[in-house]
Amino acid sequence: MSTNTIILYKMHGIQNDFLFALRTPELPMPTEDEIARWCHRRAGIGADGFVLVTPWELAPTEYQAQVQEAAARGLKLRWFMDYRNADGSTAEMCGNAVRCFAHILRTQQWDQGESLDGEVAWALGTRGGLKVITQVGDDYSVDMGVVTRFEQEISVRVPGIEAELSGVYLVAPNPHLVVPVSAEQLVNAQLASVSQEQLPLSQQITTEPNLPAGVNVELVVPTQDKQIKVRVYERGVGETQACGTGACAVGTWYQLEESLVEMPGGTLRIQVSPLATAVAGQGSSWEQRPAGQYRSAKVTMTGPAELVAEIKMPRS
Numbered sequence: 001m002s003t004n005t006i007i008l009y010k011m012h013g014i015q016n017d018f019l020f021a022l023r024t025p026e027l028p029m030p031t032e033d034e035i036a037r038w039c040h041r042r043a044g045i046g047a048d049g050f051v052l053v054t055p056w057e058l059a060p061t062e063y064q065a066q067v068q069e070a071a072a073r074g075l076k077l078r079w080f081m082d083y084r085n086a087d088g089s090t091a092e093m094c095g096n097a098v099r100c101f102a103h104i105l106r107t108q109q110w111d112q113g114e115s116l117d118g119e120v121a122w123a124l125g126t127r128g129g130l131k132v133i134t135q136v137g138d139d140y141s142v143d144m145g146v147v148t149r150f151e152q153e154i155s156v157r158v159p160g161i162e163a164e165l166s167g168v169y170l171v172a173p174n175p176h177l178v179v180p181v182s183a184e185q186l187v188n189a190q191l192a193s194v195s196q197e198q199l200p201l202s203q204q205i206t207t208e209p210n211l212p213a214g215v216n217v218e219l220v221v222p223t224q225d226k227q228i229k230v231r232v233y234e235r236g237v238g239e240t241q242a243c244g245t246g247a248c249a250v251g252t253w254y255q256l257e258e259s260l261v262e263m264p265g266g267t268l269r270i271q272v273s274p275l276a277t278a279v280a281g282q283g284s285s286w287e288q289r290p291a292g293q294y295r296s297a298k299v300t301m302t303g304p305a306e307l308v309a310e311i312k313m314p315r316s
């Protein structure tokens with residue numbers, strides 16, 4: 001393949017869509033500008049994000065500790081997820097793209113995975129910590145690690161909703177703001193279709209206090225037992241059809257052992273197990289946590305991943 005072309009794999013996980021490329025020594029990370037052009041819905045192929053499938057030996061060196069972590073789980077760390085949003089900005093990782101990552105490794109026969117407790121598994125290094133993916137029938141289940149919920153409530157203004165809302169900040173490990181709304185407000189919210197920095201302030205979601213690193217926002221309505229209906233605004237992208245780390249944040253906020261997070265593109269199963277408090281003498285359930293402490297849980301996300309097309313893209 002000449003360096004003037006690149007093979008891009010269009011993938012999606014419940015319609016959160018991505019362009020994947022395999023990193024080789026000859027193919028470093030494309031520029032922010034190129035990624036934004038490829039992800040553009042009209043002038044490019046169209047995607048919510050870009051993933052450079054990076055062999056571990058080409059990964060940034062600061063994540064070396066994840067090698068030992070994987071080894072302790074009986075796995076060899078062979079891959080790193082280098083993730084960029086549709087506007088080219090860097091994010092910690094992407095939950096829906098993690099499932100797609102395992103799917104492309106398998107379907108392109110780049111890595112058939114390892115056996116872990118009788119299942120096929122892959123270890124994946126990310127800027128947001130180690131992820132372990134297992135194949136479950138046609139789906140993929142991801143040990144997403146720890147999600148942390150902070151006590152401080154954040155006031156939120158959402159275009160299309162008159163009332164001032166209140167949100168809960170979670171680190172999953174990407175930053176998320178879970179905002180409970182009514183069924184009517186969920187429909188009325190006007191979420192931008194592009195990264196909101198490109199829009200006037202009146203069309204932006206704003207928070208008090210301001211969150212300078214930006215934030216992904218989930219508007220949530222619990223519907224029936226275990227089921228939560230969600231719309232998502234993704235930092236660096238705009239409204240998306242689904243968000244994996246967002247679903248993990250919502251599941252942690254909801255505090256049920258298992259929840260079904262229903263987004264416009266599909267539903268993810270989120271399993272949550274609260275971690276023991278960092279405060280000596282406290283129990284492990286959330287209810288026993290003192291006010292003012294943050295709450296952490298280990299989270300597993302399960303859902304599908306699909307390969308849509310393989311595209312030979314010219315590079316200028």
Ligand SMILES: N[C@@H](CCC[C@H](N)C(=O)O)C(=O)O
Binds near residue numbers: 085091235236245
């Ligand atoms: N779609 C992703 C999250 C992608 C990154 C996010 N936009 C951010 O900037 O944090 C997911 O499925 O988790």
